[in-house]
Amino acid sequence: MLVQEFLEQSAARLPHKVALICNKQRLTFEEIDKQANRLANALQAQGLERSDRVALYLPNCVELVIAIFAALKAGGIFVPISYTTKQQKLTYILNNCQAKILITSGRQASIVENLVEKVTSLKTIVLTSSIDKPRLKNYLNYEDIYINYSEEAPKKINIDLDLACLIYTSGSTGDPKGVMCDHSNVVFAANSIIQYLGNTETDVVLGLLPLSFDYGLYQLLMTFKFGGTLVLEQGFTFPAVILKRIQEEKITGFPGVPTIYSMLLSMDIDAYNLSSLRYLTNTAAALPPSHITAIRDKFPWAKLFSMYGLTETKRTLYLPPEELDKRPDSVGIAIPGTEVWIEDEAGQRLGVGQVGELVVRGRHVMRGYWNDPSRTAIRFRSSPAGDRLCYTGDLFKMDAEGFLYFVARKDDIIKSRGEKVAPKEVENVLYALEGVKEVAVIGVSDPILGQAIKAFIVLGEVQMTETDVLRYCRTHLEDFMIPKYIEFCSELPKTSTGKIKKIDLN
Template sequence: MPVAADPVPRPLDHLSLRGDRSAPALVDRTGLLDHAGLDEAVSRLAAGLRARKLQPGDRVASWMAKGRLACILPLAAARAGLIHVPINPQLKHHQVSHILADSGARLLIAGKGRAATLEAGDRPTGCALAIEEEDGAALLSTDDRLPPSAADPSDLTAILYTSGSTGRPKGVMLSHANLWLGAISVAHYLGLEGDDRTLAVLPLSFDYGQNQLLSTWAAGACVHPLDYLTPRDVIRAVKRHGITTLAGVPPLWIQLIEADWPADAIGSLRRLTNTGGRMSLSLVRRLRELFPEARLFSMYGLTEAFRSTFLDPALIDAHPDSIGKAIPFAEILVVRPDGSVSDDNEPGELVHAGPLVAQGYWHDPERTALRFRPAPADAVHGGIAVWSGDTVVRDRAGLLRFIGRDDEMMKVSGNRISPTEIEEAAIASGATAEVVALGLPDERQGQAIWLYARPQVEDADERLRDWFRRNLPSFMQPTRIVWQEELPRNANGKLDRVVLRAEALAQAEKDA
């Protein structure tokens, strides 16, 4: 039977206590762990972390591939009373340095190859380094064990870093209750059962990537983590393990529908879930054709409140552009600028209230105050709500449709990217002194990054492209760089993004 939507939060590490103790919980390159073995591994790793002289409340960062250590760490850190800071494996050393310094991490666990890219000063004083290949076995095999924690569910247990519209990544503070209820909610509305097998392809630093683990274990089911290089790797894993649940972002789905799927790989899939960007109508239709027996879940969320809405798969064919209704434990309102609830078919800002709302941004009260504000007067849940900045419209049936983002954030291959971060990197290259980064609609990536820049040196194009290749991950690489001797300005003397966006859209339409 699917897991019940139990509204009572518990310490996060108690997820390892759920399910049939002899049933598979985790299958990776080192073998299989049943649910009893999962809890044993969590207990040992928690004790191993404490043995590193970490105290409750200390931050432990992870920057590694999806091995056993990475998968178990969220629960083990929670059991040890620590605060987990997962770092996207694609980030470069200077971005990692910012996260380590900003979070005040006391320990970084990293793969040997990634650790070797760190430069002098990247790891702050007081932040120890543990190499996964050298120290991981010792952390997991200590003779000591920690029992299930008695943490207050409101205690902080994780900080997930996400790009912000004003520049460098900001840390979203998540409690035990946030992650516990998120896991129970997703397991419930997806209808996960004990015999399900989830292929975890999304990065574990991504809120839904981590939820792949947590919701599966909440249902007493099994996770198969995969760091893939090509769509063929995903298809082979689905076939080999009889995968029933696959989560992805639109660019991955596009790659998968263009690949050759053996009939015996398709049959095991019970559900497909999409996050990290809107699926186009053509993509929805092609997924439905390729996987006619799988239930397709379209979802909307933001790290500050994890997940907000999902569309009942029975409605996807009739409402392919809808993001659905509130998930369990979420209260969703569509409000006018004055905070009153909008009418049906009247655009408004999506506001998320209830127990899934995060605790704000780590050591950033100013940005916290902008996004986390008192819930609208009509909200059932009082307290603080997340004001998303996204415009949606609600129809008479209560279904929501995404209209657009009010801020200038870009979303490329499921990754939220700050234009400011891209622009600062361009200026740091020395190739340009003025630059504007824009996100344009793109069928494969969700959005593509276009740069408008004024050259500062003769070899500006070569220098800038080389700088991006060496310093930014693949999803931050610009699709197009447009060089102009002068960039347009508005009446206030600022670079005119409106004019440049119109120019870019016109060029993109011409190219198409």
């Protein structure tokens, strides 16, 4: 199966069903499919050939959804790029993937005009909104495409081993890496997640996260596969508007990240009827147990799925909701159809309670990093059976029943006073302190301790001093885990996907 068939099969089965709600637009599967065909034919007319890269530099919008499927229908590889990406990083990504076509908004005219000279692989720019007197030699106006090109589907030229997309990681530790996802990777991952979430065509899913982020992208892909409806939004900047949207559209699926849930927990939601919500999901970073309890108290009728994944495997683990009471700090078991285990540095599998690197095996293990064999060799290795394994770079431990617990990133471990400290363990304790809204814990250089523990704290409405925090820590943490420094902040730096960006803290 090819990824564009998610849309095509739903359009054949449910042609008149509303597939996408975005702002005031409501499009059916058939309407999206026909528009994607027109754009695909236009891309081929511009010289797009099999496996050429189509860069998509757009915010969450109808045009972005259509462009994703159009690039696939034309035989290309789509490359979604966060709309908040600045010119230097954007130029790097376009050159790295050698993008042949860029689809973007005319509002980015100044950036686009500068790109043409810096990215020699670009042959055509497709603009979703017009600009005055563009100085581009070869560009297409999005609106003209629907006048000049056929709505008939182009002939399929790919197989499921061909790449479907390149998803660039955030690059917080260096240049962004393009994760190569073939059609079979995406199809398998979507099927597995749909299975454990129990999705059906009656589900209405909220799309708050950028489609350039794999968690956001899969809300679109999965919803179109099972024939549901996606309500696409720009983010969670105005929570009251989103809560009203949930009520009006009777949304059943709410995919969030910890920063979104922190905002929700600080709100009074009693004015809204949110009873349609069937499930909530979380990934990107683990929820602290105190937040899990608070979320379940706020939404007692909805199932909460705590999950773990990384772009290199899409999704890896999920915790069945019925296990939350027993092990709220676990991120679960392997997703259906996959296998995971924990290894030490010598490659030996570890048992109950032992800490080591999580290793993943399954059809969702992506193909590697685009044009980067050295980093691919570190992350992706061959198993004795000859298939690909993903070495996650994350430390985990396992309980006697096989449920897994995130400990830390291998490179995040703090070594203080000769002891190893997992930042997450300290963060979980601080999150349980009433009035703490967000926390990030890092290690900073110290001439005596080696590394000292520093905690950055965002408070809610409760007033608190450093003395209050340290008194609480002395009661709940071992001596070597108590922060030496406490810094109160109005907010923490975050990536475009809502992850706390520790690299910007010091």
